[in-house]
Amino acid sequence: MKIAIIGATGHAGSAIFKEALKRGHEVTGYVRHPDKSVGILPPDADLIQQDAFTLTREQLTGYDAVIDAFATTVEQAYLHIDLADHLIHELRNTDKPRVIFILGAGSLKNGDHTLYDTLKKDPHAAAFINTPLNQFRELQLLRWTDNVNWLGISPSANFQPGPATAYVRGKDELLKDDSGKSVLNSDTLAVALLDELENPTIKQARFTARNA
Amino acid sequence: MKIAIIGATGHAGSAIFKEALKRGHEVTGYVRHPDKSVGILPPDADLIQQDAFTLTREQLTGYDAVIDAFATTVEQAYLHIDLADHLIHELRNTDKPRVIFILGAGSLKNGDHTLYDTLKKDPHAAAFINTPLNQFRELQLLRWTDNVNWLGISPSANFQPGPATAYVRGKDELLKDDSGKSVLNSDTLAVALLDELENPTIKQARFTARNA
Numbered sequence: 511m512k513i514a515i516i517g518a519t520g521h522a523g524s525a526i527f528k529e530a531l532k533r534g535h536e537v538t539g540y541v542r543h544p545d546k547s548v549g550i551l552p553p554d555a556d557l558i559q560q561d562a563f564t565l566t567r568e569q570l571t572g573y574d575a576v577i578d579a580f581a582t583t584v585e586q587a588y589l590h591i592d593l594a595d596h597l598i599h600e601l602r603n604t605d606k607p608r609v610i611f612i613l614g615a616g617s618l619k620n621g622d623h624t625l626y627d628t629l630k631k632d633p634h635a636a637a638f639i640n641t642p643l644n645q646f647r648e649l650q651l652l653r654w655t656d657n658v659n660w661l662g663i664s665p666s667a668n669f670q671p672g673p674a675t676a677y678v679r680g681k682d683e684l685l686k687d688d689s690g691k692s693v694l695n696s697d698t699l700a701v702a703l704l705d706e707l708e709n710p711t712i713k714q715a716r717f718t719a720r721n722a
Numbered sequence: 723m724k725i726a727i728i729g730a731t732g733h734a735g736s737a738i739f740k741e742a743l744k745r746g747h748e749v750t751g752y753v754r755h756p757d758k759s760v761g762i763l764p765p766d767a768d769l770i771q772q773d774a775f776t777l778t779r780e781q782l783t784g785y786d787a788v789i790d791a792f793a794t795t796v797e798q799a800y801l802h803i804d805l806a807d808h809l810i811h812e813l814r815n816t817d818k819p820r821v822i823f824i825l826g827a828g829s830l831k832n833g834d835h836t837l838y839d840t841l842k843k844d845p846h847a848a849a850f851i852n853t854p855l856n857q858f859r860e861l862q863l864l865r866w867t868d869n870v871n872w873l874g875i876s877p878s879a880n881f882q883p884g885p886a887t888a889y890v891r892g893k894d895e896l897l898k899d900d901s902g903k904s905v906l907n908s909d910t911l912a913v914a915l916l917d918e919l920e921n922p923t924i925k926q927a928r929f930t931a932r933n934a
Contacts, residue, residue: 563811588814591866595807599775602800647866654803654859 511535511574516562519546522612523579529700567600573607587644594648601658613664616642617649618684662716667692674701676722685720723747723786728774731758734824735791741912779812785819799856806860813870825876828854829861830896874928879904886913888934897932905933
């Protein structure tokens, strides 16, 4: 597959980039700061320095999959909404590429509530809540969208750097292991996502995963 | 004031254009098809032929007020969301211009429900419901936005061409007269909006009006 990754030098983006390369896909990273790739991506990684908000329909439709792994500051978390809508707008009434949005875990159901409802009660919520809030809104925007081939993936409550493990896959519920831990490694997310890309099982929906 | 109107040849846009001119404002219309203005706007109206999705922050911040009176087909009603987010994105972290969105009446509360809830039960809903649905979503997107100086205006249940009348103003409730009629003329909407622009009373909120 021809795969484009927005935010290819980030936590999730770089893990997906390497997993996709390993599986023999043709991967292009769209990055704001190519120098950030040193030590993170292979020296010969195909990187294009371009603001993702300038990506055009013509560029995007040249790929089989476009992965939005954009990351930003807490203060600018509204950019998650804006970039999602830019990509959606450019791709209205297309079926290719499949567009994948790396969401937060906050929108996952956790019993009667969402993880976001729990997070916002954290005494330090002011320092970070804007990010899960806007990623929740981003998912809402996706759910309004029925004419773009989108896919969302949410990690578990703890999304951490780490090697690929076996994984358990879920839909809209926060996943926990028998001891109540909800953890997903970045390389495990990459494996779960590439598995879904190579063998699509859902469309216009979000899934989640945890380390098994 | 310097006022820009997107969709200046439309039902609402043209009424606002003429009312603003009458009050001595400097008005520019952004239109896709300038030839549509013949007989609708004055022959010397200042019109710029430009796709509203290409309006830049630099252009937009040159105005005191930008009015999104964009209209489209039922099939492409998702463009209401996309254009709102384009304008919001370009104007993040600004206080000027004030950006005004002409919304539908569907999002107004009507007793325990919204007018949209009633409309979707109409036997002919399939032919039109996409428009109020997406304008409702557009309002949701605005309500997520706290760093742009936005204003929404919803007409009454029946929004019809017609001369300016006195008006009754409301917030989020559908307005009806004593006989239960909920009507707003296009020229009355223009008067109510220009009154609010000249003497701002609300910010980051939506109001509605009906013919008195």
